[in-house]
Amino acid sequence: MNSMNPIVSKKWLLARMYESDLVIVDCRFELGNPTAGREAFAISHIPGAVYLDLEADLSSPVGEHGGRHPLPDPDVLAQNLGRVGISNDKVIVAYDDQDGMYASRLWWLLRWLGHDSVFVMDEGFGVWKDSGYPVTDAQPVIIPSSFIPAIRHEMLADVKEVQQSIGNSNVLLVDSRDASRYVGEQEPIDAKAGHIPGAINSFWKQVLDDHGAWKSDEQLREHFSPITEAMDTGREAIIYCGSGVSACPNVLALHKLGYPTVRLYAGSWSDWVSYPENPVATGEE
Structure with missing residues (x-):
């Protein structure tokens, strides 16, 4: 593989x-x-x-x-x-x-x-x-095992690093939520509407085609060109969403294109707005 x-x-x-x-x-x-x-x-x-x-x-x-x-x-x-x-x-x-x-x-x-x-x-x-592939309701037989973690700290960005990235031309922030939440038109879940100042919007569902399958590398490359072009010139990309979950398909798709160094702001928007002093932007960047 x-x-x-x-x-x-x-x-x-x-x-x-x-x-x-x-x-x-x-x-x-x-x-x-x-x-x-x-x-x-x-x-x-x-x-x-x-x-x-x-x-x-x-x-x-x-x-x-x-x-x-x-x-x-x-x-x-x-x-x-x-x-x-x-x-x-x-x-x-x-x-x-x-x-x-x-x-x-x-x-x-x-x-x-x-x-x-x-x-x-x-x-x-x-x-x-x-598609007629096999399914079951049988409970799996599980043989417990042990997993030894070897943490890759470089995959993560914390709130301090995101604060420092605002206005930093070496870092590109990418918001993975849908456009209406990004611009701050609506916010169904979190305390404030809008996005982290300077972030661009790249809705995570756009990594899929109309049938719900992952897009080809060619399609993904076109879709992610603002991000990959920034990374190709040495900029770092930090991806976030509402709570650090829906950003993961964007991280995965960029990894698939050969960009394994994008970082996840795991706390994402819901963490960002938990600090009253953090700035919030609305509208398009």
Whole structure:
């Protein structure tokens, strides 16, 4: 497998789903209905898949700062991974039914902990099922394992670094939310509307085509040209969204194009507005 290409097809997964070194992870989740993903998993999932929950397993409890889905403590995350049989020598394939947003969060977290053999299944569970691929309601047999983290601190940007990046021509901030939230027309979730001053907008769902599949490298290259051109001239890119989840498909897509050094502001907008002194911009940049 090309480690630069983190996307695998359902056909690829079908051919390998019973291999002993593979762990398939179901990451389905619904914001506002936190038990929906686990309930959907109990009804049907890809055979052998284990379930990891965005809020219970892949985030820390919410505090004053850190955003709505704070990064999990690395040791706690490593324990959660080991509990479902993920060790450092396993190949991980994640899927969801939410356009790859939650699967991409797991992809990012595993890479942050130093694990490279992690992939996201294209198109998601609904397409897998509708295509007549096998599903089951059987609970997987899990052999617990241990996962030893080797944290890549350089993948992360914290609020201080983002504060320092404002007005810094060496850094490009990228907001992954939809345009109406970016310009501050509406804000359904967080305390303030708008974006971090200087950030450009690149809505994360635009990494997908009209059928919900990941775009080709050629299409992604065209879509991301403002970001890749900046990086090609030596600028650093920091990607954020509302809570550090939907930015992950943008990070993954840029990685796929050969830009593995983009950084995630994990707390994102929900962390940014938790500091009253942080400036807020509205409208287009």
